Amino acid sequence: MTKASKRASYIALIAASAFAVAANAGPDEDSLTINGETEIVTETAAPDHLSDAFDTIYSGWRFRTDETQALEMDDFDNPGMLTVDAAMEAYATVEGSAGESCQGCHEGVENFEGLTATMPKVDEETGKLVTMEDVINECRTERMGADAWKWSGNEMQGMVALIGLQSRGMPMNVAIDGPAAPFWEQGKEMYYTRYGQLELSCANCHEDNYGNMIRADHLSQGQTNGFPTYRLKQAKLISKHNRFRGCIRDTRAETFAEGSDEFRALELYVASRGNGLSVETPAVRQ
Amino acid sequence: MNLSRRDTLFLGAGAALAATLPMPAMADAVADAISAFTGGADVAEGGVDIDAPEIAENGNTVPIGVSAEGAESIMVLATGNPTPAVATFTFGPLAASQAGSTRIRLAKTQDVVAVAKMSDGSFKQASATVKVTIGGCGG
């Protein structure tokens, strides 16, 4: 066996043996109601475009242990709400050369109800695919005369979560046709592309093996309806692009950047795989 | 791979050494913390409840609760952490129960120990094992 082919077969062995069937394979049967009042859809029929892959889609919440699940069932217990509280203060704070705050133009944050369920979307004027982070930074730099926020920083992700919270419980419903179609196709192409030395695509884990274990991790369907999500590992709100980067890095690949057009397209495609699940941010995961 | 008997013995000895070496140091730190708390008094087993998950998905945030009816204070130790001390709860006259919950860091699978100082000056303790899983996906 040549050195190269030996290495290739070794890597294939790692990839093949990485997945193990969990004793508690699959999602659990729990249902999620937050603060005893907001019902969250954590299981629903897969959207039509996924009919070849799934019958049913599940929120990542259904793959977590009871202790992790409990952290999301009451907003007081949810550590992500600390960052959302800070964002609520920032929302009302005047910043930048124009002397404006978010509240000055948009009034109550509840006016954002429904927006997150449709994001990311194509901006009609520019024809660009825009995420919530883009919308927030455009407001800051163009209207407020303030500095752009860092994509995955606490200020930005707190604000993304605060705006998302206004849609909590509403079904995700991103557009995939019309001007969104080329971006969606690009994202889909990425989802099924094997990256890195381990040659793993998003689909290898989150479509082919959800419910199974990859080492000690119970794989979910990789849904994004709970993002920004408070991740216990980092003990902060994590952006979708940060999680994409982590996943691709774990395949031992050079990753795309947070805020890149590639990740915008992937964000749209992954969001569309969750059409029908409730907006759940700020979720809590392991 | 073929292992000779000698190799196997060698590997076994190495593993045994690795498994036992840190133990006295760790046990000492836990014993020291307990005797500092008790002043060297005897500690009875039981009479303290520890509410902890059997398996923690992430060792960074593990919810635990301790309670001991009639306790003045409860010390919590994580026996497998670099330093075992976690927290000491002291209950005042307006505590409705001698119980408290928090979220703690556990570096690996280990025993959590709770030692209660009772109002009569006696001590009780209990322990619970928490398995800490190290995820496949570092994030």
Add this chain to the structure above:
Amino acid sequence: MASGVKPRVKVPKSASAGEAITIKTLISHPMESGQRKDGDGNPIPRSIINHFTCTFNGETVIDVKMEPAISTNPYFEFEATVPESGTFEFTWQDDDGSTYTESKEITVG
């Protein structure tokens, strides 16, 4: 003072005399353990909240000595008895000498 430290406290607005009520507290704080190293391999110095207390009308409910093994954004849950209407005072003491406080009124009827 660690930046952006914010306490949150959950206490019922009213109770009956002698009733056991549940109190929850959460405070934003990194709880840097002193065990970690930065990108250059230098130890990151410890910076934690080391003490938490809750009193009611000046009398102690609970007092917690905290170590670096307490998670980021420290959370506590415990029970208090309220003999009369009054004020809960909560304090968190930081390694750097800062003190964070919060108070909550409760009506006993």
